[in-house]
Amino acid sequence: MLAVQLNQVSKRIKGREVLSDVTLSIEKGKIVGFVGRNGSGKSMLFRVMTGLVKPTAGEVSIFGETLHRTISFPRSVGLILEKPGFLENYSGFDNLKLLADIQRKIGPERIKESMVQVGLDPGDRRRVKAYSLGMKQKLAIAQAIMEEPELILLDEPTNGLDEDSVKKVYDLIKKENERGATILLTSHHKADIETLCHEVYKVDAGKVSKVEGSS
Numbered sequence: 100m101l102a103v104q105l106n107q108v109s110k111r112i113k114g115r116e117v118l119s120d121v122t123l124s125i126e127k128g129k130i131v132g133f134v135g136r137n138g139s140g141k142s143m144l145f146r147v148m149t150g151l152v153k154p155t156a157g158e159v160s161i162f163g164e165t166l167h168r169t170i171s172f173p174r175s176v177g178l179i180l181e182k183p184g185f186l187e188n189y190s191g192f193d194n195l196k197l198l199a200d201i202q203r204k205i206g207p208e209r210i211k212e213s214m215v216q217v218g219l220d221p222g223d224r225r226r227v228k229a230y231s232l233g234m235k236q237k238l239a240i241a242q243a244i245m246e247e248p249e250l251i252l253l254d255e256p257t258n259g260l261d262e263d264s265v266k267k268v269y270d271l272i273k274k275e276n277e278r279g280a281t282i283l284l285t286s287h288h289k290a291d292i293e294t295l296c297h298e299v300y301k302v303d304a305g306k307v308s309k310v311e312g313s314s
Contacts, residue, residue: 100162102127102250102281103148108157110143110305117143118154119305125298127162130272130282132292134310135302141285142181144302145252148283149178161250175249179256183239187228191238192221195245204246213245214238218267232259240268244275251275253284257291269294 103125110118118140125131133141146152147159150172159166161173185194195210211221217237227235236259243251256272257265272295276282286292292299299313 100127101125101160102129102162103283104158104160105148106158106160108147108154108159110147110152111155117305118147118307121157121305121307123300123307125281125283127281128276128279129297130276130284130295132296132299132313133283133285133302133307134287134292134299135285139302140305140307141302142254143305144307145178145180145254145283145285149173149176149180149252151180173250175246177243177246177248177251179239179243179253181254183235185227185235185238188226190224191219191227191230191234191241192223194227194238195242198242199245202246210241210245213241216244216267216271217241218264233261233264236260237264240271244271247275247278247280249280251280251282253282255286256284257286257288265290 101124105121105123108118108121109116133144135141143152147154150166153167164170191214192210196207199205199210214221217240219234219237219241240256243253257268260268272282284295299310300307301310
């Protein structure tokens with residue numbers, strides 16, 4: 100079964116083509132990496148895949164349902180996209196609790212478990228504005244995985260993390276994949292791609308091509 104399918108997808112903004120005729124199929128249960136320079140179109144690709152941006156042309160299907168036709172957003176998705184945004188005057192747990200209350204799929208215990216998985220203390224009452232960059236990144240990863248979504252998109256998931264935390268995130272991503280999640284990630288770190296990904300695609304000037312040698 101295909102988790103993600105893009106058919107001749109393009110996105111133009113103010114006359115500039117940010118994505119150009121992208122056709123792509125990703126099988127369910129894969130970990131797929133996307134590499135490319137800043138501004139190449141990786142983040143826009145993730146926005147289009149999650150329904151946050153409607154393509155100028157083409158179709159995007161998630162688990163067989165077409166975005167902006169059958170559904171507006173994927174039914175089960177976790178996402179980190181660029182700089183994590185949280186309510187700075189709330190604690191990490193309270194931020195996740197507010198997000199979890201939207202769909203009410205999980206309770207406080209699962210929120211705490213997800214925080215522990217990334218190396219955060221659920222009982223830490225400090226406000227997020229006092230968090231380091233690495234702690235904010237861990238909180239973002241926790242929110243992406245806490246509801247155990249079918250599709251997880253992680254934009255630079257190891258950004259700001261120390262060596263031990265990177266290993267913890269690797270183990271967590273592998274565990275989520277073993278659970279059955281399809282995971283798409285971008286990274287500038289070669290080790291992230293080589294350690295985690297079954298397939299790799301290069302994004303360059305809005306065009307997407309499979310990297311030779313990736314299965």
